[in-house]
Amino acid sequence: MMVDYQPTQQSRVDLRELKELVRHGENKYVEFKLKTNHPEKIVREMVAFANTDGGKLIVGIGDDKSIKGLKFPDEDEFILQRAIEKYIYPAIDYDVERLVVEGEREVLIYTIHKSPFKPHYVDLDGIAENRRAYVRVADRSVQASKEMREILKGERKALNIRFHYGEKEQILMKYLAENKNITVETYATIASIPRKVASRTLVVLVLANVIKVQPHEVQDFFLAA
DSSP states (O other): OOOOOOOOSSSOOOHHHHHHHHHHOSBTTEEEESSOSSHHHHHHHHHHHHHTTOEEEEESBOTTSOBOOBSOHHHHHHHHHHHHHHHEESOOOEEEEEEEOGGGOEEEEEEEOOOSSOOOEEOSSSOGGGOEEEEEETTEEEEOOHHHHHHHHHHHHTOOOOOOOOHHHHHHHHHHHHSSOBOHHHHHHHHTOOHHHHHHHHHHHHHTTSEEEEOOSSOOEEEEO
């Protein structure tokens, strides 16, 4: 079974560790970018790391795992700094370091820390309704659903969740005992409840550690804890 390689986030990265990170490839904790083209897209990865378990975004690495490096790292760092300040709301906690590689080129290594102030959003136009949150799923950053955003808010508040184990909860647990997972829509259907009620119930049960959530690009899946 393959296990995601989680880098040590407190120490500086040397060339040997960089090669080890690259060898393991992208995963939940590591993302590669060749250049700083489209910085408005790169900040999605940073937001996803902050909203999940933290991670490293390394700029100057090719899709083929080649360590290309950057010819003008000052410019690339400036571009990303501006994008982070402009497009991420609220601000994330991160560190950046530079490492000289072959040919005197440099890579930029951004360490994004798991945030106690999630959810963080990508805000491209300053309109609150258009903000998008992202979470890290395996080696991808996916847009957070309404349910996932509420879960992130609840985790931030660290509430002592209490709930009534009523008929709709019994229906849910019975279904999960017989099936691998469930979606909000399926739950609303089998329990004959409005989608809003199904959504809120699932969020509460995740925060109470009764069930777990698996974020997905299309729709989230909920399963027994």
